[in-house]
Amino acid sequence: MAERVRLLDVAKAAGVSQGTASNAFGKPDLVRKEVRERILEVAKELGYRGPHVMARMLRTGKAGALGVVFPDNLEYAFSDPVAIELLRGVGRECARQAVNMMIISAENPEQAITAINNAAVDAFLVHCYSDDNDIISAIQRRNQPLVCIDTDIAGAAGTVVLDDFAGAEMAAQHLIDCGARKFAILSLQANKAENFGPMNAKRRGAVSHRVVRERLGGYHASLKKAGIAIEDVVHIECENMSSHSAEMVETMLRDHPEIDGILAMSDVIAIGALDGARASGRKIPDDLKVIGFDGIAEGERTDPPLSSIRQDSVEKGRLAAEMALGETQGDNNRVLETSLLVRGSTR
Amino acid sequence: MAERVRLLDVAKAAGVSQGTASNAFGKPDLVRKEVRERILEVAKELGYRGPHVMARMLRTGKAGALGVVFPDNLEYAFSDPVAIELLRGVGRECARQAVNMMIISAENPEQAITAINNAAVDAFLVHCYSDDNDIISAIQRRNQPLVCIDTDIAGAAGTVVLDDFAGAEMAAQHLIDCGARKFAILSLQANKAENFGPMNAKRRGAVSHRVVRERLGGYHASLKKAGIAIEDVVHIECENMSSHSAEMVETMLRDHPEIDGILAMSDVIAIGALDGARASGRKIPDDLKVIGFDGIAEGERTDPPLSSIRQDSVEKGRLAAEMALGETQGDNNRVLETSLLVRGSTR
DNA sequence: CTGAAAGCGCTTACAG
DNA sequence: CTGAAAGCGCTTACAG
Structure with a gap:
């Protein structure tokens, strides 16, 4: 594979500084139109693929992703209908906020801790039943916003439970x-x-x-x-x-x-x-x-x-994601209501 | 919040070079036991939270995550039972390989392209029906392994389809x-x-x-x-x-x-x-x-x-993930078989 | 086994 | 609006 084209290469070829080239991509308003267009054109010619994601992450400190963890049972997420609805809600809110959704995957608790430490995310969402859990502690050690679903955890940024x-x-x-x-x-x-x-x-x-x-x-x-x-x-x-x-x-x-x-x-x-x-x-x-x-x-x-x-599991997930991503003001311990659904199995 | 403790701070406090401190975490075998233990202890005292994920990613070029994209319909992933089985298989293989699973989320195709460009992943998995697609092109521009499920796409690293x-x-x-x-x-x-x-x-x-x-x-x-x-x-x-x-x-x-x-x-x-x-x-x-x-x-x-x-949608997803993560040798265009399932609606 | 140094690629104050 | 410089935090050749 050819050498990677860097922003500096584009800047040089376009006859501008690296900072200006960066702005042409990330903050287009700060660059005069003609200059910006020239930079973009040169970039295309050189085969520049746009700012390197990891470099930008390191510089800005933003990952653009929400971590989702199911500590009790890691395969559960895609098996239980309720968990799937929850994920649908989380996905919906992530889409709305233009953030990706990182599902932490592991075969056992030990691996889960590694997976958590390796995840480049801005916040965590945890669905679990119990609060005494090594996995939870590992998340808390990351010192990032953490919202818990269906259980109370001391020190969480928020909680979403059902009544x-x-x-x-x-x-x-x-x-x-x-x-x-x-x-x-x-x-x-x-x-x-x-x-x-x-x-x-x-x-x-x-x-x-x-x-x-x-x-x-x-x-x-x-x-x-x-x-x-x-x-x-x-x-x-x-x-x-x-x-x-x-x-x-x-x-x-x-x-x-x-x-x-x-x-x-x-x-x-x-x-x-x-x-x-x-x-x-x-x-x-x-x-x-x-x-x-x-x-x-x-x-x-x-x-x-x-x-x-x-x-409403979808809403439960959506709300939790919203809280984790920090768009929620005020009360950060939400209790959702339920309702009675009468069908044929009772009369 | 307090200043972040860096590896260099730990190294200084422990009286070793930064390189050795790094090895103590990432390649423990390269550091003498007593030294390693001292470093780890000092790290704990200073409240060092372990190597910064994004910095390590930038340096190593590895994201430790697999990107999963559903270009046809982005909410579909958590609605269709077959897509969910697929995700279960992907999740299983990701867990096996200790890689997280990044679900690319977006409300519309344009946002999806941004989401793809912002995703720190090592490879992509795409489930789609058609191959003429701006989203697919955006993925291909990233120049990373791409495995397609249920459709053929020119230039993909692999394909998993059904017969x-x-x-x-x-x-x-x-x-x-x-x-x-x-x-x-x-x-x-x-x-x-x-x-x-x-x-x-x-x-x-x-x-x-x-x-x-x-x-x-x-x-x-x-x-x-x-x-x-x-x-x-x-x-x-x-x-x-x-x-x-x-x-x-x-x-x-x-x-x-x-x-x-x-x-x-x-x-x-x-x-x-x-x-x-x-x-x-x-x-x-x-x-x-x-x-x-x-x-x-x-x-x-x-x-x-x-x-x-x-x-077997679970296996379809699992196999695709395996191929994308590069553990598969040989044939990279797989065709899975089906079987007849006779129940009460036919006789 | 250990240390000094380079550099991954970018963004953002800062000065002009 | 533009340029020069610093630095995000780490890992990895390299030399010892």
Whole structure:
């Protein structure tokens, strides 16, 4: 490959100083029109490809990119429908602000830290459930704006979370209103230790993921209000994967045939629950009512269509990106609302 | 904020040269253990945050990131299930090679070109349908490895495409084997001009998107072989969106009630076709057989489950990333195979 | 194994 | 509006 043409080469060939040549590209208003055009023409003749990105970055200190990290599970970003919606929102805001989107990729936590240190970005966005995390610390060490989604982290420039408590309250209240009395709660993973299956009271007390804690609290609040004892509620911790929750629900319905209402902490889990319930011979919503959480599009096509608590994940991502990129004034701890979405799986 | 601590500050404080300090971080083997440890300790005391990313990039010329561009439609990346699978594959390979993933984001083509010029990456991956494209030219001007997915572009370092022709042949042959005789083809967008609706012979001759050209060719080959005249086949160009194809199919079945086989160029289109056919009172597969293309997971849950031509989009993305990052020897024009996926929508 | 020096390519005060 | 100069922070030949 030929030697790279530099700005200085262009400047010399055009008979101007390097500074003027630089301005011709970066600040066109500062250069007289004829001069600018001559510089651009000479540049084209020499095959100059425009200012070197890395050099400009070093000089200006601006990377023109937003880093996005998924510390809990790095492949998760492109698997979970909710995470994808989030990315769509982030992408939208990045496009609006003419900033690229750097997805930090790694196979394991150690590599993730290296990846974070190697990323030329102006700010970070983190989606995670827990806050005690080496990856988070690595980001904080970079000393750049950091916005957290779905969890609170001390020292973050901002936080975007859902009013998970209120959403869960709504979900449980809705099932109660539909006549359910014997409840099962299908929980998302509650903390770092993977411990899928029945969730006893001890484990329910050791929840470190904010989302799980809040949603559990919301469910319980409505159930208690309706006079239902929490000890009588079946709790199961599920992987966020339909095939897994389907199995869990089949087993559960064998052990607890009386269950007539399922509160699932995600639509992905709820969709599996529909499968498991159908395989167990239950008619939904007649025998058993199921409500999910998130309101993903796929819930429209299930059999029956899935009731849920709708959240606007796209907006969640967009807003977080906006905050990270520093266009937001004032309050930097945002709580987004949810709404009840009634479809065929409850009545 | 305090002044940034530089490597030179660390070197001075540790009583070594800057070069040695640099090696302590980047090439630990070249520095005696005690010296290295002293340097690292001094660094920690001074609050040195590790080598400045941009400076290292400028010096080494390596960005440690792969650029990913979706020139046809920039929001498409996080909307289309097939694009998301592609991204998952790219992400997986990036993780394997410890490289980050830079998604080029922009609201319009002009901004996209700026975004490309501002991206500090080592190589580009492009997913697109057409090859005549200002955005592609902008990437090529960067003079970095470029791998194209789903289209051929002159001067690309590599290409990953599907054997779309063979896949489409299989799809049509399968419907013929199932007894269909009166066909409709639901095409993806055929070229830059959005021209949704009936697709006459003239427009069928002006297809610039490779995928559409190949799939159309494959369908036609099987149909001709079965003695079906192409002029009798209804062709409709659809937006790649289920709600749109559903409408198109309702109208189509009103105008052409004889249709008993639908060949859809994507599963997203096919899923809409199922809706449209159901709304028109057709029983699938008894009255009408439908086959899609792609084999996305969502096709398992439709009513009835969708037959399709399966492609491995994850592997497509992964392979393209591998090629772009230069780990591939030999042939750099890969053609991936497809397979027939028979489910409830055909019999 | 260590040190002194050059230079990656640019932008931005500064002086005119 | 233009030019000369400094410096962003690092890594890497090179000489010892």
